[in-house]
Amino acid sequence: MNAVRLPTQRLAARARRPLWISCEGINGVGKTTVTRALAARIGERCLLLDELTDQGKETLPGRVIAALAAQGDVFLRTGHPAVETLALLALKVRETERLAGRADVPEVVLEDRGLDSVAVYQAAILGAHQPENDPRDVARHVLATMTPWRHSPDATVLLSGDHRQCTQRFAQRIGRTLTARDVQIIECVDALYADLAAAEPGRYRVIDTTGRPVEEVVAEAALVIEDVARQKETDHAA
Ligand SMILES: Nc1ncnc2c1ncn2[C@@H]1O[C@H](COP(=O)(O)OP(=O)(O)O)[C@@H](O)[C@H]1O
Ligand SMILES: Cc1cn([C@H]2C[C@H](O)[C@@H](COP(=O)(O)OP(=O)(O)O)O2)c(=O)[nH]c1=O
Numbered sequence: 001m002n003a004v005r006l007p008t009q010r011l012a013a014r015a016r017r018p019l020w021i022s023c024e025g026i027n028g029v030g031k032t033t034v035t036r037a038l039a040a041r042i043g044e045r046c047l048l049l050d051e052l053t054d055q056g057k058e059t060l061p062g063r064v065i066a067a068l069a070a071q072g073d074v075f076l077r078t079g080h081p082a083v084e085t086l087a088l089l090a091l092k093v094r095e096t097e098r099l100a101g102r103a104d105v106p107e108v109v110l111e112d113r114g115l116d117s118v119a120v121y122q123a124a125i126l127g128a129h130q131p132e133n134d135p136r137d138v139a140r141h142v143l144a145t146m147t148p149w150r151h152s153p154d155a156t157v158l159l160s161g162d163h164r165q166c167t168q169r170f171a172q173r174i175g176r177t178l179t180a181r182d183v184q185i186i187e188c189v190d191a192l193y194a195d196l197a198a199a200e201p202g203r204y205r206v207i208d209t210t211g212r213p214v215e216e217v218v219a220e221a222a223l224v225i226e227d228v229a230r231q232k233e234t235d236h237a238a
Contacts, residue, residue: 001040001041002041002219002222003041003042003043004038004041004042004222004225004226005226006019006042006045006107006108006225006226006229007229007230007233017105017151018047018099018105018106018107018108018109019107019108019109019154019225019228019229019232020108020109020111020151020153020154021108021109021110021111021153021154021155021156021157021224021225021228022111022113022114022115022116022153022155022156022157023035023110023111023112023113023114023156023157023159023221024113024114024116024117024120024156024157024158024159024193025158025159025160025161025166025193025209026161026163026166026167026170026186026189026190026193027166027167027170027186028165028166028167028168028169028170028171028173029159029160029161029166029209030159030161030209030214030217031051031112031113031159032051032112033214034157034159034214034217034218034221035048035110035111035112036048037214037218038110038218038221038222038225039110041218041222042108042110042225045106045107045108046106046107046108046109046110047099047106047108047109047110048110048112049095049109049110049111049112050112051112051113052065052088052091052092052113053065053069053076054112060091060094061091061094061095064087064091065091068084068087068088074174074176074178074182075121075125075182075185076088076121077125081122081125081126081129082126084122084125085118085122085126085142088118088122089115089118089142089145089146089149092114092115092118092146092150093146093149093150096149096150096151108225108229111153114153114156115142115143115146115150116143116156116193116196118142119138119139119140119142119143119192119196120139120189120192120193120196121185121189122138122142123135123136123138123139123142123188123192124185124188124189124192125185126138127188128181128184128185135188135192136192136195139192139195139196140196140199143196152203153203154203154228154232155203155204155205155224155225155228156197156200156203156204156205157205157207157221157224158193158197158204158205158206158207159207159209159217160190160193160194160206160207160208160209160210161208161209161210162210163186163187163190165210166186167183167186170186205224205228207220207221207224
């Protein structure tokens with residue numbers, strides 16, 4: 001396993017903020033697999049932030065997610081998408097506040113699904129309720145709403161892939177058949193990610209996973225992190 005080569009000086013000490021990399025993409029594209037492998041390569045300098053959906057059931061986020069998932073929907077839908085969106089955003093703010101309060105601020109934070117996930121999934125879900133609103137505007141609006149509350153990541157690795165294949169893997173993982181409407185949401189999410197990536201090419205790094213082994217995808221993502229870390233050092237020195 002190749003280690004990720006980061007600058008030798010403590011990144012967090014110099015910048016007072018961790019190098020923040022989020023990983024995004026549709027269900028089943030490989031985010032969890034890739035972020036876990038990257039965290040292992042970076043080692044103890046890295047904190048892996050799990051998906052909101054993977055929080056312990058006894059924690060506040062775990063309880064909120066359990067409530068949003070209680071109806072057994074594939075997405076976090078209870079029929080009140082605006083409220084769900086605000087709840088999910090609040091949990092994301094809470095996550096950063098807790099991190100900022102830690103004595104041992106990590107040098108690198110690797111986030112399996114960040115704010116962009118909330119923006120695109122909730123925009124797709126809200127779009128089904130409010131056809132008069134363009135989901136692209138809603139996604140951008142959600143992100144803009146969060147600017148006073150959370151910094152943008154230093155980079156967002158967007159894993160892209162064949163959505164049919166990804167959806168199949170996802171359905172297999174959860175042991176369910178997705179309805180045509182569920183698939184429509186995933187297609188909408190896919191398009192919204194592409195739209196955000198095109199609007200912010202400086203932050204988004206798109207990695208196509210189609211037909212590529214995990215190791216190759218991880219190696220490319222590791223290069224992105226090294227590049228962003230170097231860039232941050234250069235900016236800091238300037
Ligand atoms: N590049 C890849 N090629 C083939 N299978 C992959 C690849 N990346 C991930 N997988 C597999 O696809 C499934 C979904 O991956 P996962 O990391 O859980 O996706 P996500 O977190 O994006 O939903 C897992 O079974 C994983 O082993
Ligand atoms: C972040 C977020 C996720 N979701 C959905 C996406 C997923 O279908 C589900 C669970 O997320 P997750 O476990 O992250 O999915 P995966 O591992 O397949 O990528 O919640 C929403 O509906 N709204 C949101 O704001």
